[in-house]
Amino acid sequence: MMITINEDNLFAVIIKGSLGLLAFLTFAGWALVSLQVGLGALAGGCIAIANFFWIRNVLQRILGQLPAQATVYAQLRYVARLTITGLLLYFIITSGWFSLVGLFIGLSVIVINIVALSLYSALRAGG
Numbered sequence: 524m525m526i527t528i529n530e531d532n533l534f535a536v537i538i539k540g541s542l543g544l545l546a547f548l549t550f551a552g553w554a555l556v557s558l559q560v561g562l563g564a565l566a567g568g569c570i571a572i573a574n575f576f577w578i579r580n581v582l583q584r585i586l587g588q589l590p591a592q593a594t595v596y597a598q599l600r601y602v603a604r605l606t607i608t609g610l611l612l613y614f615i616i617t618s619g620w621f622s623l624v625g626l627f628i629g630l631s632v633i634v635i636n637i638v639a640l641s642l643y644s645a646l647r648a649g650g
Contacts, residue, residue, distance in 0.1 A: 528644065534579060540636040541572055545629065552625050560625035566615050567629020570608060575633050577604050 528536050545568035553561025581600045585593040615621050 528640065536640065537575070537633070537636055538572065540640065541568070541575075541632045544636055545569075545572070545632050548628055548632065552622075552628070556625075557622065559620065559622040562620060563615075563622035563625025563627075564629035565625075566621055567626040568632045569629070570611055571630050571633045574604065574608060 545565070548568065549561050549565040551561075552564045577600075581597060581604075585597050588596060612626075615626060616623065
């Protein structure tokens with residue numbers, strides 16, 4: 524069964540693919556390397572997916588606002604997202620419970636999934 528990817532379901536496809544990849548990387552890291560690598564991948568993937576959701580939410584709200592309000596709103600949300608992500612990463616890194624390699628791999632799940640979807644779409648289109 525072929526799944527048609529279009530603008531209406533692109534976000535859902537990216538999220539579902541990223542969650543599947545995150546589950547695989549978490550289990551593989553834990554089973555093949557160590558618990559810390561699996562936990563690092565899980566933590567990084569959760570942060571990446573949460574950031575992706577947050578960015579989408581901010582963009583949807585900006586599109587419905589007046590231009591002057593949208594600029595201030597976007598700037599405040601960007602600083603808030605960056606601060607919260609930075610604090611989370613600080614506590615994850617300094618806790619000692621998580622592997623940095625696993626964390627970096629987990630933080631890349633959205634990027635890996637988008638690249639894979641782009642290659643899939645290009646090959647499917649004959650390009």
